[in-house]
Amino acid sequence: MLAIALGGGLAAAVGAALHAATTLSDDGKADKFVAEFMGDVGWMFPVLAIAVLAVAAVTIRRSLKALRAVSAQASAIAPGAVALRLPTEGLPSELEPVVAAVNGALERLAKGFEIQRKFTADAAHELRTPLAILSAGLENLPTSAEVEHLCQDAERMNRLVAQLLRVARLDAQPMDLSxxxxxxxxxxxxxxxxxxxxxxxxxxxxxxxxxxxxxxxxxxxxxxxxxxxxxxxxxxxxxxxxxxxxxxxxxxxxxxxxxxxxxxxxxxxxxxxxxxxxxxxxxxxxxxxxxxxxxxxxxxxxxxxxxxxxxxxxxxxxxxxxxxxxx
Incomplete structure (x- = not known):
């Protein structure tokens, strides 16, 4: 409606200016035309500028809404939440390849975490049996300062293995907090x-x-x-x-x-x-x-x-x- 009104007003102004210009000399016609044109439609230029700025602001804001959602999702990604992925719905076509590449990198990162966790758990499990045999064998040896020192070393290794298993269990899946x-x-x-x-x-x-x-x-x-x-x-x-x-x-x-x-x-x-x-x-x-x-x-x-x-x-x-x- 605003465009129709502006267009109608502009056409009327141009017509009036042309009618007035037909009764004057060439120089007078030009001056008269410009003066009447600016007098009739000059007020339209600020309105047009404001309308263009408003439309541009709304368009840019709507275009960036999806990008803000992606940024919020990216800020939630952490070592304990590597399964999260950036949303692709509603993104401008220019950003889709970037988001797809980031999601691919996150997928490879999650696989790396899983390989590391599995290695830690497997290594800890494999060490438990020989450490238990070692501890039992040390307890059967005659007591001496050297044997006591070895028992302390074996005890520290057992604690470390137990802690590695706990870390692997924490990283594996969410806890049941029910x-x-x-x-x-x-x-x-x-x-x-x-x-x-x-x-x-x-x-x-x-x-x-x-x-x-x-x-x-x-x-x-x-x-x-x-x-x-x-x-x-x-x-x-x-x-x-x-x-x-x-x-x-x-x-x-x-x-x-x-x-x-x-x-x-x-x-x-x-x-x-x-x-x-x-x-x-x-x-x-x-x-x-x-x-x-x-x-x-x-x-x-x-x-x-x-x-x-x-x-x-x-x-x-x-x-x-x-x-x-x-x-």
Whole structure:
């Protein structure tokens, strides 16, 4: 309608200008024509400019809507979500080859992750049997300083293999978080299981549970792995004769306190990264830097988080914080 009105007005203006021009000389006709034309239709030019800009803005906005959707989907892609692909519906034809190439690269990346995960799991499984035979053989040897040292090396290797299997299980598929479990019960079982190992290393292991069950919506096996890794880490960094305290409070937190050297503030985010170890932690522990990374991943999968602070009286306190569920 706007175009028809503008066109009609323009035609009328041109006709009036031509009629007036027929009664004047050539120079006068030209001046009269231009003056009357500009007087009649000059107002149309700003309107036309605004209309063109509005149409261009709407067109560009609609064209970029699909591109914004692709950008949002791309920002969600992470090592834990490599199965996501960029959408191709509604894209301009010029962008379709680019998106197809990116999806192809993501597909190859996902296959690479799967090959790496399978290799890790297979290698860990293959190592379990010879390590069990090695540990059993060392226990049957006469006690000596050298044999004790070899037993400690075998113990560290067994822990590493167990952690590799846990990492492979975490990477393989999403956890089943449909269970409702008691965090106190899970933690007490872990403490009971690890108490002999702690005593063997010269540490005492204590448990302080909540007065009532602490119900969590999640996976019992994975939560047990997380608590076990926290306790093993605390025992590994505690001096002989000290006590490691495992507590569960009513808010849904597991607190593991040791009397070791603690964790400097600058390293408290890094300790939860895979394979990261400070120079001091490498010297004091034979771990590979996987245990705390497993804890952090399990916490994130349950909608919680893991952190480390200073313990009362010195040492470190690791906190596994989880949202409460219904019992």
């Amino acid at each position: 269970q409702t479990v008691d965090l106190c019960e899970i933690s007490s079982r872990v403490v009971e299981h690890l108490a002999p190992w702690a005593a063997k290393r010269g540490c005492r292991l204590a448990f302080e549970g909540a007065e009532a069950p602490v119900w969590i919506k999640g996976n019992a096996d994975s939560l047990g792995d997380a608590v076990r890794n926290l306790v093993e880490n605390a025992i590994a960094h505690s001096p002989a004769g000290e006590e490691v305290i495992v507590g569960v409070d009513a808010t849904g937190c597991v607190l593991v306190s040791d009397r070791g050297p603690g964790v400097p503030a600058v390293d408290r985010e890094k300790v939860f990264e895979r394979f990261w170890r400070s120079r001091e932690r490498r010297a004091s522990s034979g771990g590979a830097g996987l245990g705390l990374a497993i804890v952090a991943e399990i916490a994130r999968a349950h909608g919680g988080h893991a952190l480390v602070t200073d313990a009362r009286g010195g040492g470190a306190q690791f906190v596994l914080s989880l949202p409460r569920g219904d019992g």
